[in-house]
Amino acid sequence: MAGSTDDQEFCLREVLDVFKSCLTENKEVVIDNYVAGWRGLVRFMNSLGSVFSFISKDAVSKIQVMVNYRNGKNGEQYATIQSMVTYELESELVDLAKRGSFPESGCRTLLRLHRALRWLQLFLERLRTSAADSKTSVMCADAYNESLAQHHPWIVRKAAGVAFCALPGRATFFEVMNVGPPEQVVAMLGDALPLISEVYQVTEDLYAKHNLLNLP
Ligand SMILES: CCCCCCCCCCCCC/C=C/[C@@H](O)[C@H](COP(=O)(O)O)NC(=O)CCCCCCCCCCCCCCC
Secondary structure, eight states, rough: TTTTTSGGOHHHHHHHHHHHHHTTTTOBBBBBHHHHHHHHHHHHHHOOOOGGGGHHHHHHHHHHHHHHHHHTTGGGGGGGGHHHHOOOOOOOOSSSOOOOOOOOOTHHHHHHHHHHHHHHHHHHHHHOOTTTTTTTHHHHHHHHHTTGGGGSSSHHHHHHHHHHHTTTOOOHHHHTTTSHHHHHHHHHHHHHHHHHHHHHHHHHHHHTTOOOOOOO
């Protein structure tokens, strides 16, 4: 990703721009860009401290599964989420009801990231509309409870709750984003959110159409 390979130069705008570039003209979601977006987010999360490492480890391993498919012999089939779904379903490479021969199918792996994208969308929307004295930990927990938490067992929810308490306050959080003064952060979020939401919705509709929203 141009310009954001160095932690010092990290800017969240560039990361969110990558999500903007995910959608092709005919509304397909490009996996390389989707995965690059997640990489940038993970880098941002790592810069917030090591309490988040259990979260980033899981995200990194899912990102790696997708990268391996892209680099594998059927890489072309994994160019977009749409082509992946078609390919994996037609070739019967997905465990549909319970985990079996394909515990790391592209479809189920991407579904985990997709659910996390819903968390991101809700969290960024809260950040965007928050007052200067709002608590990031509360915004993050609310977004999580409304989305990802519903798919996580108690122990993961508990650990996530502990990690959220370690989030820096809104002012510091905005500084780490490295986008500029708070008004600029808010404006940047306003630009980025509709596109992130669109990527989310296109994926959600595709998964719903193929009955893949509950893949084990
Ligand atoms: C900045 C604060 C970061 C808060 C992150 C909120 C998300 C909390 C997720 C907690 C996940 C705990 C780790 C374990 C997950 C897995 O059990 C679970 C299920 O996987 P399985 O079916 O293979 O077993 N995995 C998942 O649900 C995928 C989780 C992926 C999480 C990616 C989070 C990346 C966060 C990027 C933060 C960027 C913030 C930018 C805001 C300006």
